[in-house]
């Protein structure tokens with residue numbers, strides 16, 4: 001039987017970074033991936049003459065020369081920084097309030113952002129300046145937490161980062177109201193809530209502020225050749241460091257004896273190891289992969305209490321005209337029925353709700369599709385089980401087409417930009433597509449809801465306590481840093497370092 005120091009199940013962002021980190025530290029690591037390619041949803045696919053990114057709209061925390069962000073710093077540690085080609089958007093976001101028809105375009109750069117907000121919402125300057133001051137404190141504290149890899153000296157944390165410690169328990173709206181930010185500015189500033197999948201009265205201020213700050217400070221980043229480029233580079237680096245990766249190798253069982261991991265099994269092969277890092281949902285791991293008598297009751301209880309995060313519908317459109325011809329001027333279009341995230345979140349428990357994020361990669365990356373063409377990705381989140389209730393074997397393809405029609409219409413009506421006549425290629429992904437592809441329950445694309453105990457800080461501080469089977473850890477979107485490209489990359493490194501420590 002082949003034996004490894006650590007086996008990583010799943011080659012998503014978290015799994016690849018965890019495996020590469022351990023391999024570079026001299027460990028003998030195996031990745032078992034059920035699919036054919038690295039990256040999980042960080043991949044691309046081809047339709048006709050278009051190469052679509054399956055997931056990445058924008059990466060936060062990737063700086064430019066002389067202004068290093070957390071992710072390029074991580075890539076440098078992993079030895080891949082010079083091997084990827086990244087581009088940056090000049091605009092942080094463009095949001096349209098469907099209710100009032102008001103539009104807000106927010107630039108990159110803290111000063112520019114504050115200035116623009118003052119133009120839209122006179123009297124917001126002081127509170128916006130306070131907000132970005134807090135963001136800076138939070139970012140410093142989070143960098144400290146990451147550098148300590150969880151072995152935190154609490155006294156040190158209190159002394160060095162008092163703002164961070166004080167803000168830690170509060171939700172986004174509570175802090176923004178406390179610093180007297182005008183209501184309209186709060187609404188515009190909370191545009192990114194859909195990226196974390198929780199309305200601002202549930203979402204941790206610290207988490208949200210750190211994400212907004214990264215986007216505004218460095219600008220949203222994308223790789224020139226889709227997220228597949230990032231995944232391939234990580235895979236190559238892992239293999240060059242001596243790591244082993246087997247594709248079409250779905251893990252069915254994790255062997256546990258006396259509370260400790262002893263190996264894993266695919267359909268036809270067993271591997272020995274005392275360390276497993278699962279790039280999967282703990283619900284699947286505890287529910288299906290470990291025999292019942294070996295699953296700690298506390299982990300069962302926790303998994304039963306946790307609420308799954310957002311599901312997603314993505315429409316990938318290859319258009320046979322350029323951005324200029326069609327009339328696209330923004331990279332990211334956030335189209336909201338209501339800028340109040342609490343109201344919008346409720347509406348998004350329906351399937352046909354009209355909250356759409358549209359991304360036009362060609363605005364940032366001229367190479368995103370052949371000359372004279374462009375790409376538009378429309379993504380719409382769905383909360384709860386409305387999709388599962390609506391869809392059955394008979395109506396699935398009809399619902400899929402109705403959804404595409406509805407989202408295209410919503411985009412056209414809100415922006416006044418006609419796209420239908422330019423469609424050359426179209427692909428539609430639903431929660432079912434993501435469920436089949438990733439294996440995550442109900443096809444969720446955002447791990448757990450970032451709410452209560454599942455917000456960033458409680459997750460970070462209780463990660464070790466939740467590790468009740470010796471040698472078993474989790475990484476990726478269901479991990480302690482929650483979902484997103486940056487979070488899953490960083491979490492991969494965190495988990496690798498903890499495994500190494502063990």
Ligand SMILES: Cc1cc2nc3c(=O)[nH]c(=O)nc-3n(C[C@H](O)[C@H](O)[C@H](O)COP(=O)(O)OP(=O)(O)OC[C@H]3O[C@@H](n4cnc5c(N)ncnc54)[C@H](O)[C@@H]3O)c2cc1C
Nearest residue numbers: 010012013014034040041057058250251439476477484485
């Ligand atoms: C449409 C869409 C748009 C998004 N946009 C953005 C964005 O713009 N910015 C951003 O930061 N984030 C975005 N995200 C979120 C981000 O893509 C995810 O949070 C992140 O990629 C998840 O990484 P992960 O490490 O959890 O791995 P996953 O991508 O979930 O991969 C898990 C891997 O495990 C494998 N696997 C599962 N079960 C098994 C098994 N039993 N045996 C072996 N292998 C197994 C799967 O095949 C898969 O390769 C988006 C997601 C989607 C779907």
